[in-house]
Amino acid sequence: KQEVTQIPAALSVPEGENxxxxxxxxxxxxxxxxxxxxxxxxxxTSLLLxxxxxxEQTSGRLNASLDKSSGRSTLYIAASQPGDSATYLCAVRPPxxxxxxxxxxxxxxxxxxx
Amino acid sequence: xxxxxxxxxxxxTVTGKKLTVxxxxxxxxxxxxxxxxxxxLGLRQIYYSMNVEVTDxxxxxxxxxxxxxxxRNFPLILESPSPNQTSLYFCASSTRDxxxxxxxxxxxxxxxxL
Numbered sequence: 001k002q003e004v005t006q007i008p009a010a011l012s013v014p015e016g017e018n019x020x021x022x023x024x025x026x027x028x029x030x031x032x033x034x035x036x037x038x039x040x041x042x043x044x045t046s047l048l049l050x051x052x053x054x055x056e057q058t059s060g061r062l063n064a065s066l067d068k069s070s071g072r073s074t075l076y077i078a079a080s081q082p083g084d085s086a087t088y089l090c091a092v093r094p095p096x097x098x099x100x101x102x103x104x105x106x107x108x109x110x111x112x113x114x
Numbered sequence: 115x116x117x118x119x120x121x122x123x124x125x126x127t128v129t130g131k132k133l134t135v136x137x138x139x140x141x142x143x144x145x146x147x148x149x150x151x152x153x154x155l156g157l158r159q160i161y162y163s164m165n166v167e168v169t170d171x172x173x174x175x176x177x178x179x180x181x182x183x184x185x186r187n188f189p190l191i192l193e194s195p196s197p198n199q200t201s202l203y204f205c206a207s208s209t210r211d212x213x214x215x216x217x218x219x220x221x222x223x224x225x226x227x228l
Binding site for chain 2: 091
């Protein structure tokens with residue numbers, strides 16, 4: 001059974017710093033990996049999607065990498081801003097296309113200190 | 115505006131009183147899912163649907179029912195709620211091909227079962 005872990009559970013950094021969030025998964029047979037952002041009292045917003053054949057994806061100040069063989073993904077946030085404060089979750093999808101199952105990590109709660 | 119709506123947003127009920135949480139999407143998506151989010155456990159998938167009249171169990175289906183009679187609606191039914199179903203519930207929809215997999219989440223329903 002796939003298990004997804006995100007460490008640390010919480011992280012505080014000063015504004016302007018670059019930071020890395022980690023995501024580990026136990027079964028390397030995945031179809032894709034996604035990063036989401038969750039703001040308090042709200043649903044999730046999709047940030048980046050990496051297909052299993054890809055190594056990284058970029059969107060603005062965000063860069064997500066994927067190392068399938070080691071079961072790891074990282075989300076890099078450049079020049080952090082207070083508006084980046086949120087909980088970040090990663091999720092993996094199993095390899096057979098059409099399978100709607102999605103396994104989430106427990107998230108990292110990020111606080112950017114002004 | 116593309117969106118997933120859930121109703122109600124907040125609900126307090128008592129053990130055994132049947133309830134339904136509605137979910138509706140206006141994006142003509144084939145795929146819809148229900149998740150529950152609990153502290154320390156993250157998001158866990160309850161049920162999912164790949165199209166009208168096609169549903170399947172996720173990781174934690176016990177105590178829940180779903181139906182997909184129309185493409186836009188995917189209600190979650192708790193026939194006899196129990197206190198361990200107190201949680202934050204999210205509905206999500208998506209349309210997928212081999213290159214895109216964007217999940218759209220509703221704002222969440224906070225359920226308390228006394």
